Amino acid sequence: MIRAVRGTRDLLPPETETWNFVEARARELFRVYNFQEIRTPILEDLQLFQRSVGEETDIVSKEMFAWEDRARAQSEKGQWLALRPENTAGVVRAYIEHKLWERPGLQRFYYIGPQFRRERPQKGRYRQFYQIGAEVIGPSAAGSESPVVDAELLEMLASLLDGLGIKGWTLELNSVGCANDRPIFLEALRNALKDVVGKICVDCQRRYETNPLRVLDCKVPEDQPIIEGLPKQSDYLDESCRTHFVEVQKVLTALGVPFVLNNRLVRGLDYYTRTAFEFTHGALGAQNAIIGGGRYDGLSESLGGPAAPGIGFAIGEDRLVMALQESGAVPVSVTDIYIAPLGAGMNIHAAVLARELRKQGIVITVGDETFRLKKSLETASKTGARYALILGENEVVSGQFALKNLATGEQVSVVRKEIFSNISSAARDPYSAEER
RNA sequence: GUGGGUAUAGUUCAGUGGCAGAACGCCAGACUGUGGCUCUGGAUGUCGUGGGUUCGACCCCCACUACCCACCCCA
Incomplete structure (x- = not known):
């Protein structure tokens, strides 16, 4: 691999x-x-x-x-x-x-x-x-x-x-x-270090040679009292x-x-x-x-x-x-509506509806007509969709769509034009931080 | 570059010198157009790689590699 x-x-x-x-x-x-x-x-x-x-x-x-x-x-x-x-x-x-x-x-x-x-x-x-x-x-x-x-x-x-x-x-x-x-400070620091170089940690002894300023940054507890006594940049x-x-x-x-x-x-x-x-x-x-x-x-x-x-x-x-x-x-991405096409020939209706809704800025995921409704709802729920919209033969014939709120379980029957207004009440800023 | 730890299912991790495990997740069914809960079933794997010991190694030994944490240093 x-x-x-x-x-x-x-x-x-x-x-x-x-x-x-x-x-x-x-x-x-x-x-x-x-x-x-x-x-x-x-x-x-x-x-x-x-x-x-x-x-x-x-x-x-x-x-x-x-x-x-x-x-x-x-x-x-x-x-x-x-x-x-x-x-x-x-x-x-x-x-x-x-x-x-x-x-x-x-x-x-x-x-x-x-x-x-x-x-x-x-x-x-x-x-x-x-x-x-x-x-x-x-x-x-x-x-x-x-x-x-x-x-x-x-x-x-x-x-x-x-x-x-x-x-x-x-x-x-x-x-x-x-x-x-800085050169003046460095010289003062070197001079001061010269006297204590034997007492500081091995890393600091190396820093004394390579980069004396780094000695000031040392985290070894034993070195701290010594470092306290060294010249301070602010005084120079x-x-x-x-x-x-x-x-x-x-x-x-x-x-x-x-x-x-x-x-x-x-x-x-x-x-x-x-x-x-x-x-x-x-x-x-x-x-x-x-x-x-x-x-x-x-x-x-x-x-x-x-x-x-x-x-x-x-x-x-x-x-x-x-x-x-x-x-x-941390922010989470949200699917507004999961469209669940139900039965042969419904994929195409779902695709058309998805296009319409997306043009209104609604985040849509579309399932597949071969999925059983149970599976579609389950997937919708697991992937964090807010609503599921059921699109089967009944809906195509009647023009009434079953729109289900996946958080509350409430389901309403709405006509095509009402879909947007039914979900947009909870419209949100995609970049707003939400508790996960 | 140095030190320590870890390596087993998709994930988090148990495990014993003699059949490869759990939980969660995934897939399916119970329930043919209603998810979350429950129950049932299923698929998951070169047990990191290569050697060695052994009748037999996921387990013991050696080497290697990778990852994690820390040091050095730095955001």
């Missing part, structure tokens, strides 16, 4: 209803905040990620699907391609490639799509996973560095989670500084970063978005500056981050573009869906 490859999975109904629900809600929210959709290729030049995400990050150094493409000519080498491990780099590449800074004002993009990382799968982590993300980017003169932009983005996310009915999320906030102050922010961060918090408070400061919050990608944040949710297992993001004021320049500060986030859609399922409110 051929199976879905490791770390990938099929999303089946009815779960896909939940995915569509989440995406529809996100699109609606993006529309109101004036974000527009951007679709960048899944395949990119490997260099894009080496230069943005960072050559030394785990994502690029060992978790990317990358390969050398076939050479175009015998004398040439192939281009190295990669499946995108995240979408911000692609968006910024497109921003530069199409000179989008020439467009007036701030650019606000959103995307929904698959990303790929060659990691060992576990709960909430897949090799093909889905992100719903957004980016705000533009010249400083357009206001791209404004802390209000940060706060607004966070407020939008809070609205999304609340609007989806997701309970128990936490917004963790930090500032990771900028190119001016330069004046502009500090005021920026304070302003972000002020606006957030004014907007009524709850958050907690977490000066140990570290982002895994090299390009982040200043505001860094994470929305977490309990009951997701070890992978509790549902949204991650932050500012990347230098990214455009490091990719050869103009100065174009920006901020963005990525929602782990797989995890968001899990959180939604935890909260219990």
